[in-house]
Amino acid sequence: MRIGIVDDQAEDRRLLRTEMSRCLENDGLEPAEYCDYNSGESLTAEYQEGMFDLLFLDICMDGSSGIETALAIRKIDARVRIIFVTTSNDYAAESYQAKASYYLLKPHTFAQFHDMFMDLINPVTAPAAENSLTLSDGSRIAYNDITFTEYYNHYIYFHLRSTQEVRRIYMSQREIEDLLCSRLEFASCSRGIIVNFDRISRFSDTVLYLQDGSSVPISRRRLHSIKDAYAQYMYLS
Secondary structure: OEEEEEOOOHHHHHHHHHHHHHHHHHOOOOOOEEEEEOOHHHHHOOOOOOOOOEEEEEOOOOOOOHHHHHHHHHOOOOOOEEEEEEOOHHHHHHHHHHOOOEEEEOOOOHHHHHHHHHHHHOOOOOOOOOOEEEOOOOOEEEHHHEEEEEEEOOEEEEEEOOOOOEEEEEOOHHHHHHHHOOOOOEEEEEOOEEEEHHHEEEEOOOEEEEOOOOEEEOOHHHHHHHHHHHHHHHHHO
16 A cells, blocks of 8 residues: 655654554554655656555645645546645635545544544445435435525525526425434534535635535634534545
8 A cells, every 4th residue: 555645844744654554553454655745746746647545635835735736636646545634624625626535633633543544444335325305295305416505484495506496395494404414414504504515615704605606604603613514524525
C-alpha cells in the first residue's frame, strides 16, 4: 500500500506516518510505503494515475492549498482516496467537490485516527438504505433529489434537483424533520428549512449557497452545529 502525505509542516507529516504505522502494526498488517511532500506543487509536478492508494492533504499550506491540490489530482486520478487534514471544519463545503473520503480534524485522538484509517483500508459495504421518502399522499421522492425543504402555512415545499420544480405537500415541520433529519445528509439550518448536505456549494456565516444557484439562511445559533454536522457527514460518507 502506497500512501502520500502532503503538509508543509514536517512534524505533522511525521505524526501521520507514526499513527499509520502504529495502526498497521497493532492490527498485524503489512507496513505501508510512505512518500512525503512539503507542498501541493511538489506533488502535482510528478503525480501519475494510480501513484497512491491513499493521499493525505493538509488544507492550509503555503502556495496551493490542499483543496486546490486535490482538484488538480482529481483531473488525473479519480480513484485515489483523499483525506483532508485541517484544524478547522470551515472548509468542509469547499472540500466536497474534490470527492474526499474523509475530513480529518486535528488534534485528534489515536482511537479516532485508528477507526478512520482502518475504515479506509478495509472498506465495508453497508446494506443499501431505503433511497426514497414516502409522503402522506402515497407518492415518493428520492432523498438525493431533494435540495432543501421549507415550511409555510401548514405545507412543506420540496425543492427538487432533477426537475428544478417545487412540490407542495400538506404536512407539518415536525413530520418532515422526523423523516429527514434522522438521516446524516439532512439538517435544519434555520426555522422551517431543512437542507441536503449533498447539495451545498459553500458556506458563509449567514447563508448556505446551493449547487443549483439558490441559497438558504443559517440561523446564528445553528451555525456551529451545522458546520459540525456537515464535517461529520463528510467524515462518514
